[in-house]
Amino acid sequence: LTAEYARYSQFEQLAENNRRQLRELIEGLAAEQHPQGSLEQKIGSLYRLAIDSVRRNREDYSPIQATLNEVQAIQSRSEVQYVMASLHARGIGCFFHLGCDADLKDARWNLVQISQGGISMGERDYYLGEDEPTQQIRRAYREYVKNLFTMTGQTEQEAQQHMEAVLDIETRIARASYSATELRDVQNNYHKMSYHRLLADYSGIDWSTLCLLEGIPAIEHVSVNQPEPIHEVEKILAECDVEALKAYLYYKVVDDAASSLSDCFRSEAFQFYHHVMSGAEQDRPRWKRAVGAVESALGMAVGKLYVEKYFPESSKQRMVQLVKNLQTALGQRIDQQTWMSEETKRQAHEKLSSFYVKIGYPDQWMDYSKLDIDESLSYYENMVRATKFMSNYYIEKRVNKPTDRTEWLMT
Numbered sequence: 001l002t003a004e005y006a007r008y009s010q011f012e013q014l015a016e017n018n019r020r021q022l023r024e025l026i027e028g029l030a031a032e033q034h035p036q037g038s039l040e041q042k043i044g045s046l047y048r049l050a051i052d053s054v055r056r057n058r059e060d061y062s063p064i065q066a067t068l069n070e071v072q073a074i075q076s077r078s079e080v081q082y083v084m085a086s087l088h089a090r091g092i093g094c095f096f097h098l099g100c101d102a103d104l105k106d107a108r109w110n111l112v113q114i115s116q117g118g119i120s121m122g123e124r125d126y127y128l129g130e131d132e133p134t135q136q137i138r139r140a141y142r143e144y145v146k147n148l149f150t151m152t153g154q155t156e157q158e159a160q161q162h163m164e165a166v167l168d169i170e171t172r173i174a175r176a177s178y179s180a181t182e183l184r185d186v187q188n189n190y191h192k193m194s195y196h197r198l199l200a201d202y203s204g205i206d207w208s209t210l211c212l213l214e215g216i217p218a219i220e221h222v223s224v225n226q227p228e229p230i231h232e233v234e235k236i237l238a239e240c241d242v243e244a245l246k247a248y249l250y251y252k253v254v255d256d257a258a259s260s261l262s263d264c265f266r267s268e269a270f271q272f273y274h275h276v277m278s279g280a281e282q283d284r285p286r287w288k289r290a291v292g293a294v295e296s297a298l299g300m301a302v303g304k305l306y307v308e309k310y311f312p313e314s315s316k317q318r319m320v321q322l323v324k325n326l327q328t329a330l331g332q333r334i335d336q337q338t339w340m341s342e343e344t345k346r347q348a349h350e351k352l353s354s355f356y357v358k359i360g361y362p363d364q365w366m367d368y369s370k371l372d373i374d375e376s377l378s379y380y381e382n383m384v385r386a387t388k389f390m391s392n393y394y395i396e397k398r399v400n401k402p403t404d405r406t407e408w409l410m411t
Helices: 010-030 039-051 053-059 062-072 077-089 132-151 156-176 195-201 207-214 227-239 242-260 263-276 286-310 313-336 342-353 379-398
Strands: 096-103 106-116 192-194 221-224
Touching: 010 039, 010 286, 039 286, 039 379, 053 263, 062 077, 062 242, 062 379, 077 207, 077 227, 077 242, 096 227, 096 379, 106 227, 132 156, 132 242, 132 263, 156 227, 156 242, 192 195, 195 207, 195 221, 242 263, 242 379, 286 379, 313 342
Parallel strands: 106 221
Antiparallel strands: 096 106, 192 221
């Protein structure tokens, strides 16, 4: 177990081997100049931005200054709602999650889903538990939140006051949130309703502005997966002081950006999220973080070039044939079973013939033509662009659309 890992198994070993191949591929692209707009240019440019600590340290937190100014300019509750929607559109999660995935009770179709969120420590028990280890984590979290405020120019007094506001809001959300155990109850985490009913039953949230800024078209149905924490968010937006709500949004911007800013911000984020919460003793080398960032932003683009180098079409066809052979053999075994009725065998064959085989990589690659990676902008701004691109991609692909069985959910 090396110092950068909090756990290490066969899967981490496989990932390490894979990461070395990815490094060779990505650094090779970053060392060359490629036509603007090509996959090679986008990958190489983003890696150069991710690895350039000198530039990031010089820029410090200036890449998020305009967004912080936007938050600080808020003067009313309606403006809080607008800026909240604007942050959601940039991939900065606050108060709750909004996404679109398969309808749990009609898997042929996708469904817009609203879920609990907005708490940076992830699970409610970190905010509510009274055992000593949990209290230690909470003390470290308070220090982390306060530090992010002071590192962006606030006084100690302001940082303390704003940290308390953030903790108060997140604790309120946590108290109403479902526990990890409750989240496993499928029936209790599914509440499909018309969009009209959403507006009526959850009127404390400006859904129209949220959908407009997110680029979500007119929808007929949604699922509010966990109603109680969403109702609590309504109360928070109505009851909390506007300055407290601004502090929460301000913190969410900095926390979201921390790993994309200067080394001191990255160090703060690592110390809390990876050391205190996960047990890692030291941060990953910069090249690993850079490779990971490129993969997260341009995963399928990297994948396309990766398989061209390491997993050619001939290898894929060998594996597809192998799986076909397995299917044929399984069909023969079904026919030979004496304990199965003819009707059961028929249904088993029907199920076997509908099996959709995915080997190596998709038949149709993701189109990245609408994503522009521009080295004149900061690393953070390009990562926001990548996040917005992926959000728009999935909105266009899923909202009001049937589920796509051919879609790959891993790179």
